[in-house]
Amino acid sequence: MKVSKLPKANVNKFLESLQDFGEVIIPKEKQEQPGVYMFDTMTDPSEVAWEYLRTIIPPKKYLTKPKEVIFKFDSQRGFEEVIEDAEQKRVLFGLHPCDIHGIKILDVVFTHQYTDPYYTRRRNNTVIIGLSCIPDEKCFCKSMHTDYTEDGFDLALSDIGDGYLVAIGTSLGDDLVAERADLFTEVEETDRRKYLDFRKKRNQSFKLDLDIDDLPYILDLEQHSPIWDELGKRCLTCGSCSMVCPTCYCFNVYDELNLDARSGRRIKQWDACLFKDYALVAGGHNFREDRAERVKNRYYHKQFRMVEQYGKPSCVGCGRCINACPAGIDVVEVLTKVREGSYAETESS
Amino acid sequence: MSKPKVGIFGLTSCAGDQLVILNCEDQLMELANAVDIRDWEMAKSQNDEECPLDIALVEGSVAQVRDIETVKKIRERSKILVALGTCAVWGGIPAMKNDVPREVMLEEVYGNDVRFIESKAAQPLSSFVKVDFNLPGCPIEKEEFLQMMASFLHGDIPEILNFSVCSECKMKENVCQIVYKNQVCCGPLTRAGCGARCPSHNVPCTGCHGPIEEVHYDSHIKMFQLKGIKPEEIVHKMQVYAAPAWMPEKLMEEMQHEGE
Structure with missing residues (x-):
């Protein structure tokens, strides 16, 4: 270089x-x-x-x-990409x-x-x-x-x-x-x-340390850890952590209509898996109805499924979510506890 | 296709939501062309008070005995009934002091002799009639109102944001009132749609849109208690706009339980 x-x-x-x-x-x-x-x-x-x-x-x-407009539409003239x-x-x-x-x-x-x-x-x-x-x-x-x-x-x-x-x-x-x-x-x-x-x-100068060796395996073992329920009770599902995360990329797509009811704009807007409507589908079924499941999903997506899919976690350790959480939830603390819980189980069995 | 017949009504309220409609100046002509406004006391001198309506927009809370009959009559003549604004959706500011007997309040405000209204504890429309769509806000947001009307005109069920003010506040990159300023901010509990207007002006959210669908009382109690904020302070703030929804007794109970 x-x-x-x-x-x-x-x-x-x-x-x-x-x-x-x-x-x-x-x-x-x-x-x-x-x-x-x-x-x-x-x-x-x-x-x-x-x-x-x-x-x-x-x-x-x-x-x-x-939030951005991705195209404009009109039932007579078709659509125009923006x-x-x-x-x-x-x-x-x-x-x-x-x-x-x-x-x-x-x-x-x-x-x-x-x-x-x-x-x-x-x-x-x-x-x-x-x-x-x-x-x-x-x-x-x-x-x-x-x-x-x-x-x-x-x-x-x-x-x-x-x-x-x-x-x-x-x-x-x-x-x-x-x-x-x-x-x-x-x-x-x-x-x-x-x-x-x-x-x-x-x-x-680093003061905070998180052991990520074999973390996906530990998370796989800890799918039913009581930690996820505890977190579900603390988290407000306000979505602040997702908004400030450098790697949270989820978005919602919806239409804004004009009063003529035949033209409008299609909108793409940041979304978060913590929101109740995120996994809501037609017919009213919700794949992650429960708060604890939604919080857990955020951790598993970043530290488990991203590693499976792309070979590395999608957390970059910037500390923004720690800073932004009004409830004081700390990702390092959570993942450290999960690991400790896992080790404790192994020792006692 | 014939234009949908619309009626716009106010129960006990400040008429602020109807004013928002009138303030849609750039879209008002388009709106007036798209719908047939048959009954709107505040804006029209000639009204048809009996005709069937496709859409009724009802502002205000049921805070007088006569409001009960009014809203029932509107329901009977309307295909779609919309609760317009936080008073209609949650009870609003008139419901703030529902725990004080009305006689006491009447005397305090109007004195001994005056008896010209039959006041009652303020309640949302849904306590008396079936509501097809809720559009909260104190007052309602112009953009949300126009989107709602456009959806009805298109034959859709309108949607409103089902997440809290925090996400809009983060998108605006405001300094968090809770994290940095240790304020009682209703943002995490309150439905988005305002674009985090108050925190954007460095004022904590007052909760004027009312609560999100899934309110996490337990989490909020813990959060504020850990910050050394008294439960009474939190309840007081939560009760301003949507007291019936915050279930104050249950909230206090939970708080005491958490504090043990």
């Missing part, structure tokens, strides 16, 4: 130059609540919250929108490794076996620029093996004090650097040493 260096004095100029490519999305601090961040359009490079850790909603909102932002070129700047892994998982879901044209069009117009971070007590990406990434980005910046080491991941990323070659410098031996020091410091 080609690596270059961007001195901090040149960062703002580089950010401005990215606007030539398209809309630049950056992490910003919320004015009304210091310490809370969201991805938003950059109007000035000074708005970048360099020290941010996690935004309320992950960058998935630019690729699979909370892809919102189809031509909008975007730079998603400042994504941490967990969020890049989140997008890699969405790529698998939306572009592999069945191609979602809405996601794919926007994805193809998106540049991803990563940014290094220092974890807090809710980060467990290291446990999920998503704390580093060798791909899934066009450029990735690692903070080495006076500048950033810039890993170039794609030819488009290479072009973006070449375009402003005047802002970049050669990587020197001292820079490499600083990077290794940074890595060491970062690796030692």
Whole structure:
């Protein structure tokens, strides 16, 4: 992988130059609540919250929108496909490794076996620029093996004090650097040493640990663990965890009609498996009527079925769900308890 | 196809939901063309008070004795009866103090001598007649109302969102009133549709749409208690808009049980 260096004095100029490519999305601090961040359009490079850790909603909102029109219809004229932002070129700047892994998982879901044209069009117009971070007590990406990434980005910046080491991941990323070659410098031996020091410091900063070895097997054994019922009693099924999850991709499709009752719009909107209507089918049958079943399903989908289907779990350890749950449910705590319960059973039998 | 005959009525209420209909300014002409509004006291001077109706939209709660007869009569002449707004769906603000005897309240508000209304404990329409569709909101949301009407016109059963305000609030990327501000926010219990309007203005949800279909009292009690919020405070807030639905006695019972 080609690596270059961007001195901090040149960062703002580089950010401005990215606007030539398209809309630049950056992490910003919320004015009304210091310490809370969201991805938003950059109007000035000074708005970048360099020290941010996690935004309320992950960058998935630019690729699979909370609510979008997918086509318009009219009983006489047929339908007309709509892809919102189809031509909008975007730079998603400042994504941490967990969020890049989140997008890699969405790529698998939306572009592999069945191609979602809405996601794919926007994805193809998106540049991803990563940014290094220092974890807090809710980060467990290291446990999920998503704390580093060798791909899934066009450029990735690692903070080495006076500048950033810039890993170039794609030819488009290479072009973006070449375009402003005047802002970049050669990587020197001292820079490499600083990077290794940074890595060491970062690796030692993780406070939260989740053992995911053979977790799918343990979950298979613990299908009837009392933990799921306990969780069902605590969970409000408000869906906050799904909305903020970088890999929750479920959506509902429904029609909005005009008053002429012959034309309207088909809508695609974020949905969550925790909602009661999620598994409701024609005739009134509900495959997951019970709250505990719905909560359990969320865990099994991420840590069991995704591993079966795609070879890895669809949790990237970003800690957003821990942060967002009003009831204080903590995914690491839950899965640790499930494992402990499983071990205890084995010992007692 | 002939236009569906529509009647719009208000029982005991502030008329806010009917105002929302009148405020659909951009769609009002289209609506007036799509349906035949036969009976609407608030907006029309000539009304047919007897004709059969395809759709009756009824706002307000049953809070006066005469409301019972009114709503029964509307039911008899209508194919579809819609409870419009939180008062009609859940009892609304008039039901907030159903535990105080009406005589006490009447005296407090109007004094000793005045007796011009036969007031009773406020109840939702469904306590007296069959309701075909509930559209909650205080007031109703314009968009939800128009979607409901379009569905009826298309011959469909309308749908409303069956999840809580939290998801809309997250989509808006609001700062969570419960997690960050330790507020009694009714968001997790309350039906979405408002686009999380209050939390978007940094005010905790007051629950004006009434509860979601599956209210998890136990989870909420635990959640707020763990945050050191008194049960009375939670009940008080939950009772503002949909007191009959929150089942205050049962709620208090559960809370005491949880607290043990």
